[in-house]
Amino acid sequence: MRNYIIRRLSLVIPTALIVSLVTFFLIQIIPGDVIDSLQRQSYDIEFDRAAMEKALGIDAPIMVQYGRWLGVAPQMDGSFSGIFQGNLGYSWLKNKSVLELVAAKWPVTLELGLMALIIAQLIALPIGIFSALRQDTWGDYIGRTFAILCISIPGFWLATMAIVFPSIWWGYMPPIMLIKFTDDPIGNLRMFIGPALILGMSMAGITMRMTRTMMLEVLRQDYIRTAWAKGLRERLVVMRHALKNALIPVVTIVGLQMPLMIGGSVIIEQIFSLPGMGRLGLSAVINRDEPLVRGTVLIFAVFLVLINLMVDLTYGFLDPRVHYK
């Protein structure tokens, strides 16, 4: 086990390196830069292009810029300050450091994501288990139809409807300002519950299907037959013998859903005007704020790397049959 953890951790290094490369060079493919974008917005002032490039540090060769971003090449003032030193750079448009901007936004996205995750599991597990136990009955058909409906209904559509129709029928509009949990916990939860439900829906559908499939597979195993033969109660067989084993791959699926959750939260935050990481990143892309785009993508990526690592490691704890060689 210890060797496996060491080996798994050592795999993070190349992954992180490639992630940083992709994150850094991805935005280079966008033609034009922030100076063009600023010039368009203020056409009566003529910019001194060379001076601005120098000020932003984009006159340096691209590999030097990458090195500076990582923190292995000296900045313009000669100091080393990059990712390795815990500095993601400074936003070109907002006059703040990327970390400062992110720090203000991530609690919103985290709360949205966590609530969505919890809601999804609360919906998915009971229905998934029920569906498997009553395979090919009407209950199963309804459960499966519901699961596929959850996956099929586009979140952005449901979210749009959830904003449009209450306002037409009851004149209700979601709050525009963020209600902080510390100010008004109930109001805060009420503000997040709708978006979280919509965000968690597709995940619930996928988890439900996975739970059903795995339960079906496990229920056909010999040890389940043995459990029945011993005369154990249904509850015990299902919960203790079957579910515990069926849930192992479900953990993986939940981990694999995380990139989709991030994508979903970008959309949901946009529709419900929640000031989270997704909105920050999207506006940064539109404004060509390169350091901010890189910062948000990198933070999402680090989060996903950690989630994947966690999923892989929990696998061993959950399933004693898995041997790491």
Place this chain on the structure above:
Amino acid sequence: MADSSSERVAERKRHSFFVNFFIRLLKEKPLGTFGLVITLLLLFTGIFADFIAPYGVNEMYKEHLLEPPSAQFWLGTDNVGRDMLTRVIYGARVSVIVGLAASLFATIGSTIIGILCGYIGGKFDLIVQRAVDAWMCLPGLVVMIIIISGIGAGILPVIVVLGLSWSLIGSRIVRSAVFGIKENVYMAAAEAIGCSRTRIITRHILPNIMAPTIILFTTRVPAAIMTEASLSFLGFGIPAPLPSWGGMLSGSGRSYMYLAPWIAIWSGLALAITVYGINMFGDAMRDLLDPRLRGGAGRYGVRRLKKEAKEESESSVPEGSTKQ
């Protein structure tokens, strides 16, 4: 019992793979058949949009702005006086094109990368899989938005971005399928009689990973349609005058939705039904193709076994059998 089941197998073998598949789909999977009908309906609408649509796709009726559904405009009109029904029908075409092309691109890409990684293995596999690892750790939608804002929006960019991105991710599934069959005796036999690599890949590996590959393809189609709609909704997919189901919910129409809620309903509904149908069909297909899910006799398969046993005993009663 053994005899009758082997007879049944022999009977099944008479049909070709696809005929057999459709017979089983119709017999065993009512929901899957329903999904197939929706899928065919979508294909039909997409291909024959020009003949079905009552109006031109960008025809504007200046005196009919934001009209509710009526006999003249079945689903109403939008804020520049375009017929919503026509827009939704043409939207199906965009969805069909993106859904099929991106999935095909992604599946072929995944198969190539997956086979190479699985068959060659070694250092090549190790390096490529690290790239796949890294790609899976990036927030997909955000990355797609960045790339598309770089290369410009449009149908082709969406297809290419989706195809490339999912080629890498899907290669995992193909690779593990290749690993699964690599240890089989026929692989060793093929190598022993001196088959070339190309022959082994095309004649021995490819046919044996067909099931997971087809499943991969069917799961990608609805996902591609959904992702295209999401991208278009955010303004990074299909550019404005082209009718995309996602794009119809965003842009200029959005501020008029409170006045004319039908703008918001139809395209999303069409999208939901489409994705639902393809998912249902894909689901049934997986059940029929995946050998692990076939048959089985756990406690929960007992009812069917009992039924079969009953039928069997009934049929064997005239012969004077004592089987109970």
